[in-house]
Each structure stands twice: as structure tokens, then as C-alpha cells.
Amino acid sequence: MLCCYEAKKRAGVTGKVIGLCHSERSTKRLIDLDLCDHVFAADATQPVPILDKIEELTNGEMCDVIINNVNITDTEMTSILTAKDNGIVYFFSMATSFTKAALGAEGVGKDVNMIVGNGYTKGHAEITLQILRESEKLRKVFTELYA
Numbered sequence: 692m693l694c695c696y697e698a699k700k701r702a703g704v705t706g707k708v709i710g711l712c713h714s715e716r717s718t719k720r721l722i723d724l725d726l727c728d729h730v731f732a733a734d735a736t737q738p739v740p741i742l743d744k745i746e747e748l749t750n751g752e753m754c755d756v757i758i759n760n761v762n763i764t765d766t767e768m769t770s771i772l773t774a775k776d777n778g779i780v781y782f783f784s785m786a787t788s789f790t791k792a793a794l795g796a797e798g799v800g801k802d803v804n805m806i807v808g809n810g811y812t813k814g815h816a817e818i819t820l821q822i823l824r825e826s827e828k829l830r831k832v833f834t835e836l837y838a
Contacts, residue, residue, distance in 0.1 A: 694758050695726035696822050696829055709748055711735060713761070724828050735761055738769040745773040753778065760784055760808075767792040774803045783808030 698708045710727035712718040718732040729748050733741050745753060753775035759766055760783040767787060770780045780803050782792065792805055823830045 692721065692724060692726065692829060692832065693819060693822055694760065695721065695724070696826055697818070698756075698758075699726050707749070709745065709754065711741065713763075720832065724826075724832065726829075735759075735766040735769050736763065738772050741769050742772045755779065757781065758783065759787065762786055764788065765791070768795045768799075771796045771801050771803055771805075772799065774801070776802050777804065779804045779806060781806045781808060 695708055695710055702708055707729070708727045710721045710730040712721055712730065712732045713735065715732055718730055721727060721730045731744060733744065735741065754773050755775060755778050757770045757774045757778065757780045759770040759781065762784060764786045766784075767782070768791075770782070771792065774780050780792075782789070782805060787807075789807065796803055796805070823833060
């Protein structure tokens with residue numbers, strides 16, 4: 692949710708933010724927050740149906756940036772296939788197999804820039820707090836989930 696909020700701010704009026712959720716409950720939550728242009732539920736371990744959906748939503752352009760922050764295995768190819776050539780795939784999950792990601796991208800001939808998230812980036816705490824200050828809807832969800 693935090694990533695979607697920040698992505699929407701940075702994408703501006705010409706960009707498009709797409710949210711992929713694992714359940715109808717998560718999908719409804721993200722739709723209600725109005726942080727994405729498109730939100731849908733799907734199994735991220737099944738890349739082909741998601742590839743088809745992203746092709747449809749982007750008119751075949753695919754995504755400039757993919758942020759994968761799921762906590763399940765076998766989602767690497769979904770991220771790689773839905774990125775445009777020379778796009779960025781940011782893996783921010785300890786469930787990611789970097790062997791699968793590297794060999795998978797090579798196997799399908801996809802030239803993407805893969806970034807490994809390590810849990811820290813300079814200023815991340817301040818950015819998070821600022822987002823929660825700016826978005827009453829998001830702050831309410833975080834309070835309900837974590838307080």
C-alpha cells in the first residue's frame with residue numbers, strides 16, 4: 692500500500708499504477724484506498740494469466756517498474772514477464788529465489804534490471820511517516836491492521 696501511494700504520486704497524471712493482490716479482501720482494500728488506476732486479484736505464481744492481464748491494461752506496453760514484495764515463493768517470472776524490456780524489477784521479499792530470477796529472465800530472453808531490496812534505504816522511515824501523515828485513508832488502514 693505504501694509503494695502504491697508513492698508510485699501514484701510519482702507517476703503523476705500520465706503514469707499508471709497497477710496493483711496485484713492475492714485475495715478479494717486485499718483487492719477491495721486497495722480499491723477502496725484509490726491508490727491505483729487498476730487493481731485485480733490473481734495468483735502471482737501463475738505468470739501467464741497475469742502477463743495477459745498486464746498486456747491488456749498497458750496496451751502491450753508492459754510496466755516500467757515492477758515492485759515484488761510478496762511473501763511466497765515462485766513469483767519471480769510474473770515480475771520479469773510483466774516488465775518492459777530494460778524495465779526495472781525490484782525484488783523486496785526474502786521468498787525470492789535470485790537463481791530463478793536470473794535464469795528465468797535469461798531463459799525467456801527478457802532484458803530487465805533486477806534490484807534486490809535489503810530492508811533499508813536512506814530516509815525510509817521519514818518517507819513512511821510522511822505518507823501516513825498525508826493519507827488519512829492509509830493511516831486508518833495501518834491503524835486497523837497494526838495498532
